[in-house]
Amino acid sequence: MSDQKKLWDSVLGSVELQVSKANFNTWFKDTYILKNDDGIIYVAVPNAFVRDWLFNKYHKCILKSLRDYGGDIRSVEYVITRSEQKKETDLPKKQEVGELPLQEPIINKDDNLNPRYVFESFVVGPFNELAHAASQAVIKKPGIAYNPLFIYGDTGRGKTHLIQAVGNHLKNHSNQRVIYITSEKFVVEYVNALQSNKINQFKEKYRKYDVFIMDDIQFLSGKEKSQEELFHLFNTLYDNNKQILFSSDRHPNYIDNLEARLKSRFSAGMTVDISAPDHESRIAILKTKIKTVGINLTDDVIDFIASNVDSNIRELEGTFNSIVVQSQLKGRTLNLIEVKNLIKDSSKPKKALSVKDVVKTVSGYYNIAEESIYEKTRKKEVVKPRQVIMFILRENLSISYPSIGEKLGGRDHTTVIHSCEKIKGDIKIDQKLAQEIEHIKSLLF
C-alpha cells in the first residue's frame, strides 16, 4: 500500500513541475492509486470530469512517469471513487447511522426526565455504592425511607444519572407523577410567574407531584426569594410524604448564601456523596459502554483510557465516544498507539505544583496573608492552614519532612511530622476539615 502511495507521490511530483499550480490543484487533488493489477495501474479520481481530463490531457505524461518510477507498467485506468473513506462505507456499521433521519426529542417534556438515565446503565463501584444503596431504598419506600435524599459530588460523577434513574423508575414502575427540574430553571419560572402575576399557578404546579427532583441546587445560592419559595414547596411536599431528591456539587452546609432553614432541611433525610471513581470502576464503566455500543477494544486500550482519564465520568464517556466514532470511520478496532494519539488532548498532563502554589491557594482559602505562613507566629488562624499545607505537601507531593520544614520558614522536621499526623488524625473525626481539604485539593489539582 505504501509503495503505491510512494509511487504516486513521485508521479505527482514530476507532473507538478510541468503544469501550473492551479491546474495541478484542480485536476490532481484527491487522486491516488487504487491498485496495481499485474502492470495495470488503477488510479482513483473524484469525478468523471477529472477522469476524462486526465485521460485526454495527461495520460501520456502520467504513463511515462509511472514507467520511470514504477518499472514494468502496461497501462493506466481511471476509476471514479468518491473519496478515500468511501471504500469503507460498505461496512454494515455505517449504515445504522443513517437509519433515523429525524431525531425525536428524547427528553420527556412533561417531567423533563431523560429516559436514557436508568439503573440498568448505572455502574456501581466503591465510590458511589452508598449513594446507589440510598436511592434503591428510596425506590422501595418513596417518601418514607430517606426524605429528602441529598446527593453531592463533583461534576461528571453521575449525580444527575442517579436522581433521574430514581425518577424514571418510580414513574415507570409505581406510576408516580415525577418532575425533574434544575434549580436554575426553577428560578427562571419563578421570576416569570412573578412578572405575569401567575404565582398561584406556579405554586399549584409543583405541589401536585409525588416525586420532586431538583438538580444542581448550589445555583440557588443568593436567590433569596426563590429559596423561600422552595422552602414552602419543600414543607408542603414533605408534610404529604412526597419523595424529594436534590443534587449539588457540595455538601449543603458549604453552599454559600443559602438560608439556614433550607440547609437544615436538606440535611434532614440522607446526605451522601459520590467521590471520584477508582481505577477498577472506570474500567467497569468503560466495559458497560462497550457492551451497549458493541465495538471491540483490547484490554490494554481500556486500561490505558481508564488510567489517563481519571476523576470525571463525563470526560471518560466523551473520550470513549470519540474512539467509537474514529473506529467506525476506519471500520476496524483501534490499536493502543492510535488511541494514545486520539486522547492526547483530552488527558491533561499533571500540573507541576510548587510549594508556593500550595501556600498561595491554602492561605487564600482561609483568607490569611501568604507571608504569615512563613513567619514564626503561632496564632490559631495561621497554625491550622500551615498544618494543612504541610499535610498536602507530604501526602500529595511526597516532599520529605525536612525540606517541607525548610521551605516553610525553617521549621524543624519533627514539627512537620507532628502537623501531618495531627491533620491525618483530625480528618477522621472532623468532617468539616475533611471537606475543606477535599475542596482545597480540587482547587489545586
Added chain:
Amino acid sequence: MKLECVRERLSAQLSKIDKIPSKNANLPILSCILISARKGELVLRATNLDVGVEVSLPAHVDIEGSVAVPAQMFSSLISQLKGDKSVVLESVEGNVKVSCGGVVSVVKGLSPDDFPVIPEVDSVASTTINPESFTKGILSVSFAASQSQVKPELASVYVYSLDESLVFVSTDSFRLAEKKVKIKNAADFNPVIIPSKNVADIARVLAGVDEDVVVCFDKSQIQFKSNSFIFVSRVIEGTFPNYAQIIPKEYSTEAIVLKSEFIEALKTSSLFSDKFNQIKMIISPSEKKFETQVKNGDIGEIISRIHTSLSGEDVELSFNQRYITDSMQAISSDSIVLSFVGATKPLVMRGVGDKTFLYLVMPMNK
C-alpha cells in the same frame, strides 16, 4: 471561428448557463464558457466540475472553431446589446470580436483546448420524461435539503419511482418534504440522489423546454438530453435514509387553516422572533381556538388567533418558524391541514385535497 446568430436567442441560452461556472475558481478556465461553431449551430458549454452543460442554438456558420470567454462578462455584454436583431461572433487571435449594430467589442479569450470535457454518461439505463413535471417536483422539495455537506445524502434530493409517479424527497433531519408527481415512464426511472445545489441549474436548463427529455443514468452521474441541450450532474452514491417509518400513520389533532391567513400570522409573528425563530402553537379543540405565540425577552410578544376548524385533543408545541414558512411556496391549495400526534412528535402539513405534497417538521425542544 465566425458565425452570425439571433441576439435574443443567444442571450436566452446564455442566461440558462452563465450561473454555472465558478466565480472564484483557482483555474481561470473554470469561470469561462466555451463557444464553438459547428455545422449550422452555435454550441455553448459551461461546467464547474460538479455539473456540466451544453446548449445549442441555430446559427449561420462561416468558419468553424471555438474559443473560451469569461462567462459573466460575456453574458452581460450580450444581454445589454440592443442595436440589431442579429449578432456576429468572430475569433481574432484567441479573442472574440462581438459585433451588433454599431457596437463592436473584443472580449479576451482563453485557449479552448484547456476547457474541460463534459463527460459522457455510460448509459446503463435511460428513459424519457416531461421536463416541466420534473422541474416542478424537484423544486417543491429542494428547499428542505440540508445546507451542510457533512452528510451528502441529506444535502440532496432523492428521486425514485412509485406507481406511475416520481417521488421527490429531501430532509435535513429536522424537517422533510415529499412531492409525488404523476409522470409517464416513471417506472423506468432509476432511483438517484441529486445534490441540492445542482437543482437550481437543472431547473434553469429545463425551463421552457417543451419536448420530452431523455434521462440517462450511470453509477456516478445523471444526464438530461434533448436536441438543444445536454446536462450532466454528479449524483451521490449512497443510501437515502428510510424515511417512511417516521411519517405518522395516525393523528390525534387536526387543524384546517386558510393558507393566506396562516402566512399573514407567521409573517407578523416573525417580527418578534429571537435567534432560534421559535414559535409556539396552541391548538385547543376543547376551547375552539388555535393560537400562535412568539415571545422575545428583548422585544415583546405577539399572539395571533387563527380561524380554523379543529378536531382531536389539545396540544401545545413549538417550532422553528422558518421551517414552517419555507414550506408555503410548495403548497398550492388555499387551505392547509396541520396534523399533530402529540407534543414530541412531528407536525405534518398538507394542502387540502392535495395528496401529492407532504411536509413534516419536528417540534423544538423547550
